[in-house]
Amino acid sequence: MRILFASFFLFIFSSSFAQITVESERDSDGNVQIYATNSSLIPYTIQFEFSNLQNLSPTGGTYALGVANPGKSKVATLKKVNANQGTNFSFKYTYLKGNIYAKSKTEPVYLIPVEEGVKVLGGKMTHIENRIRSEANNDTYVGVSFRFDDEVEIVAPRKGVIVDMNMDLIEGKENLAFTREENYIEIYHEDGTWTKLMVLKGGSQKVKLGQEVFPGDVLAISGGENYENGRHIRMTVTKIEKDNLGKLKYMVEPVKFWIAGKGTAVESSSSFEVEHPKELITAEMSKRELKAYEGK
Missing domain, CATH: 2.70.70.10 (Glucose Permease (Domain IIA))
Incomplete structure (x- = not known):
């Protein structure tokens, strides 16, 4: 079972045309899954900066990257470290147009x-x-x-x-x-x-x-x-x-x-x-x- 909850974060717009929203869900193990909803036609790369992490470890480190494809997609995970302790977190994020991981098979x-x-x-x-x-x-x-x-x-x-x-x-x-x-x-x-x-x-x-x-x-x-x-x-x-x-x-x-x-x-x-x-x-x-x- 997943429980939708609110967290405190700051987002910074990189384009007046982008419409990226972020939400967080906690799974049954206490991990936090972060999802992005992208209403544009193309992917956006999101960079997170976690300033407060209590008993949570971000996949990808403090400046984790995720790709928000058109529609809704998972962009980051915060894993619970100690099962017997509570958790808390806060972060800010920025996003830029394009997929930083996409590559060409040959030089175009x-x-x-x-x-x-x-x-x-x-x-x-x-x-x-x-x-x-x-x-x-x-x-x-x-x-x-x-x-x-x-x-x-x-x-x-x-x-x-x-x-x-x-x-x-x-x-x-x-x-x-x-x-x-x-x-x-x-x-x-x-x-x-x-x-x-x-x-x-x-x-x-x-x-x-x-x-x-x-x-x-x-x-x-x-x-x-x-x-x-x-x-x-x-x-x-x-x-x-x-x-x-x-x-x-x-x-x-x-x-x-x-x-x-x-x-x-x-x-x-x-x-x-x-x-x-x-x-x-x-x-x-x-x-x-x-x-x-x-x-x-």
Whole structure:
């Protein structure tokens, strides 16, 4: 028999879109099972910090991690140490988007997220701090951008699920260097990472939340004509990792793109023509998905 009971804890939101709730249950042996309810489309990684543990031992240590999958799932256990003593506990928790334990079978290669045949100028983006302060020299990796001359279709660079978007903004001011608000679409991947594509034309989305997409599927139309550098698409791939203290954080990671017949990292600015090879489009497809693709 399990008895539902309340405990005292503090939770810290890491995303305004996440809706993660936590509850605790005591089993017949006096152990505490902690469950999370996740109303979003994707997993979230939860980190617990137990500040008060009386006669209870957390599986995974003081900074235990758990993965809250969509719906309700068990994310942590506190085991009773001495059967003849009472128990008490308190904790706080934080959560970040993605599954820290998910992995790729092989290193993924991404399509340049632009329709095939377009010539683009690709390069690493600079940290916004360098834009705001002329004396700044922040070389933190923050993603890549691809410039092009005309309005183009923006496509999915990798298989995934559409999990977030904002496509309501209408471009206004001219000759922008940057803006804090812009249209974007996010795609979550099976290895726990997600891609964010920014600088999209307002109202041009061709996909909806929860939709599965494959490399080359059209997502939206490009924007950026009001930027001083012209039309472009910006792209980041983000994952969860631990910092030096063992706390969770987001990190934008470099990835390889399909350029001139192979997977290549985009470093210094260079021009190339976008290719959508079949072997990359089908690389992460299941047998069922591949059969459906071949039948089209």
